[in-house]
Amino acid sequence: MSTKHRLKSHFDRAAGYTRDSSNPLFALVRPPWLFMAPIVALLLFMFVGPMLAIVVFSLQSGNTIDPNPLHWTLAHYAEIVTGMATGTGVYGQVLGNTALVSAATVLATLVVSYPAAYALARKIKRYKVVFLLLLIIPLFTSVNVRVFGWALFLVENGVLHSIFNLVGIGQYPSLLYNRYTVLFGTTYVYLPFMLFPIYLSLLTIDDVTFEAARDLGAGPLTIFRKIVFPLSMPGVVIGSLFVFVLSLGADVEAQILGGGSVFTMASNINYSFGYSQNWPLGSAQAVGLLLITIVAGVVILRSLDLREIASRGESR
Amino acid sequence: MSANTPRLSAPRLRAGAWYGYVLLVALFLMTPLFTLVIASFYDGRFLSIVDYAFTLHWYEVAFASTSIQSAFLNTAKIAVPVTLLSTVIGTGGAVAYTRHEFPFREQFKLLALLPIFFPLLLLGLGMSLWANVTNLGYGILPSVIGELVWISPIVMFVVSITALGVDPDIEEAARDLGADTVTLYKDVVLPLIADGIVSGAIFAFVLAWNNYYIVSYLSGAQSTITTWIHAKMTQGFTPTVPAVSSLIFYSSVLLVVVVALFEYNKSEGDEHS
Known part of the structure; x- marks a missing residue:
């Protein structure tokens, strides 16, 4: 019970309900950021990443990515x-x-x-x-x-x-x-x-x-x-x-x-x-x-x- | 109809014309689906609606086929996780966007909803290249992640519409x-937007169930219902194809009608209260 209470007050503090948290890391588990995190992470990984892959691939001369950008071609x-x-x-x-x-x-x-x-x-x-x-x-x-x-x-x-x-x-x-x-x-x-x-x-x-x-x-x-x-x-x-x-x-x-x-x-x-x-x-x-x-x-x-x-x- | 109403006034005729036109458009949209259903019950080589012979044979063949069974199973393995995850992810995005003020809020909306407007071909291709580069590979899991990219924003859109209708001062x-924070979301915010979440979840399932482009690029060797249909369409048609296509059409109709009834009852309830 006491653990649960402590966790709860911890979450409240992090959520900015009691506004005494000075640690910026807590901000990340606050509601708007906490709710946004999954969709942002998903889209960065599987939407922005793939679109960048298309752009990078368009500059290659073969079906693999050349790590040296100087070899890229238009x-x-x-x-x-x-x-x-x-x-x-x-x-x-x-x-x-x-x-x-x-x-x-x-x-x-x-x-x-x-x-x-x-x-x-x-x-x-x-x-x-x-x-x-x-x-x-x-x-x-x-x-x-x-x-x-x-x-x-x-x-x-x-x-x-x-x-x-x-x-x-x-x-x-x-x-x-x-x-x-x-x-x-x-x-x-x-x-x-x-x-x-x-x-x-x-x-x-x-x-x-x-x-x-x-x-x-x-x-x-x-x-x-x-x-x-x-x-x-x-x-x-x-x-x-x-x-x-x-x-x-x-x-x-x-x-x-x-x-x-x-x-x-x-x-x-x-x-x-x-x-x-x-x-x-x-x-x-x-x-x-x-x-x-x-x-x-x-x-x-x-x-x-x-x-x-x-x-x-x-x-x- | 016109025989029963002797004096057919001009306004009535005009109103009838509007109804007739919309019905025509609706029929146009439904024609290929009706065709599939007709074909799926047809016993014969050439499809003719004149000497039509009814049979359930193709459905029996479809249910007995192990390749079709495994395609259905694979589709379920993708659609169920996509439904659960996209509902959570999309609802999170919707609550953040509609119930909070934060810097770059509009930019967040732009990024989060942008995938809805992408041609699926483009998403599928990019993801296929990405899966190759990152060693994510191909199969059920990459398909799930890929479909999430397109479906979570749609859930976010649907839930946002509901969440924007909730009094902004409620929090x-x-x-x-x-x-406290947990109570606020668990007992206040979530129950108020529950209708939107349920609609979003059902849409998510139907879209995941019917998705072709993304799975065709990411499912690899695993065959799903839509890729199975596509393969049969382009090489080696069998009469079970209309039956299988009709089966996924029936399930979509059922679920969309459920959402409609749900929304309809809700708006009726709003009017009475």
């Missing part, structure tokens, strides 16, 4: 950048494909999800939980499994085939293994990442704002142009960045639905690590992806106010 | 009433 960057700048060879194609797929995915997800987000935030009152569930469940099912489901749907003698047969369409071009199928796949997979940020930003608009606008004689189009769209901009920006970055890393979609017909940055990185066993070259390409991701992630997190999201959840 | 009030 040759892989030179190869990739000249390829991309001149638009020739595999890198010119990869840059074009990747930029095209990612930009088109952002556009397609935006067009499809904006009306849905608007309807969910403002129009749908009954069965809202059911709708939200149907939209959330795919997010929690492996990308693998969903892409495979589409392959079964689209494949010859698949579900779509029998639907088409039912309505009397016998002949149609193959819907698998082309660049539009890849775009279709990325649009499908990343749609929720666009929908939910827009939905959350639309939830903030008060009904009073709409009434006031209507009282002042604003038509539906004016209300959308002057109120709804500007106020949903944060959601649109966050969603677009999110979708853009995630679709840059899309690999399974290109592999399963594209069947190797489209080479994107992600599939090319994977190729460098897998078949051609050229880790430095793969790493150098991954560094490009890493830089874009960090910039986009920091922008998203800066503009993301958790407190606001929490208060929206309550007013739901 | 001081508890102190004034004589609570």
Whole structure:
């Protein structure tokens, strides 16, 4: 009992409850630092470390790290950048494909999800939980499994085939293994990442704002142009960045639905690590992806106010 | 529907159109999953919904297969520790961020939540290189640590949302009433954010259960459900693949619905109180 008491008072002192501890080491077992320590340690070891490993590997000439930094080389960057700048060879194609797929995915997800987000935030009152569930469940099912489901749907003698047969369409071009199928796949997979940020930003608009606008004689189009769209901009920006970055890393979609017909940055990185066993070259390409991701992630997190999201959840 | 309502007013029609559109988007998102379920019960070589023949055969084959059993077992060996650890780690981060003031607080949030926005391919690749350099190696343990990096921040995010809704003066009030540090967290703070922690833990489990990219880079020779499915998709399809895929889909649906009911009841309760 006395040991327990002593420990307890010790912990209290360390926690700063009785503020007489002068030993700075005690500060580390105080609540905020004590609670932060595990996640910080984990991320330093298995997140910062791996990302540094990618950067260091991109400067090597072989698949091992040379301890002498003087032997490091920028040759892989030179190869990739000249390829991309001149638009020739595999890198010119990869840059074009990747930029095209990612930009088109952002556009397609935006067009499809904006009306849905608007309807969910403002129009749908009954069965809202059911709708939200149907939209959330795919997010929690492996990308693998969903892409495979589409392959079964689209494949010859698949579900779509029998639907088409039912309505009397016998002949149609193959819907698998082309660049539009890849775009279709990325649009499908990343749609929720666009929908939910827009939905959350639309939830903030008060009904009073709409009434006031209507009282002042604003038509539906004016209300959308002057109120709804500007106020949903944060959601649109966050969603677009999110979708853009995630679709840059899309690999399974290109592999399963594209069947190797489209080479994107992600599939090319994977190729460098897998078949051609050229880790430095793969790493150098991954560094490009890493830089874009960090910039986009920091922008998203800066503009993301958790407190606001929490208060929206309550007013739901 | 329209036959039963003779005077279908324009506003009703417009409201119906909004419902219809969202339903369409929801169906689009669910199509591949429904396809898998249909395929998993189909008895035949070519998938046709016209002359459909029902069978449970592929599920029986899946349950009897030792390679599938060991893949499920490996997935559980990864998902269970990831769930427990990420819940503790993520909750710690959330409590620190939302209930305390400290220097570099915003920088802490940036670092802690950044992995959520990373393409998993990038995380997996980096971790694979890192595992090689540090001699961490490949297998169950590296997979657990790897998944923690992505899932703990998500738990932190979920718990933070709940923790921000709790009165900021509650700690001081508890102190004034004589609570010591252990009592403060055990009897005051944790019970108030328990709902968020439970939701976070369930999400953590579902995400760990379904993760492909990170385990594919770190699990080494150990096969998990998602890597097994991927291998079968790219080389040597068997009709058990839809059955196994459907099985993990069912478990995800079940758990997400549990969270939804849980959150729904809570918000109902809030309204009544």
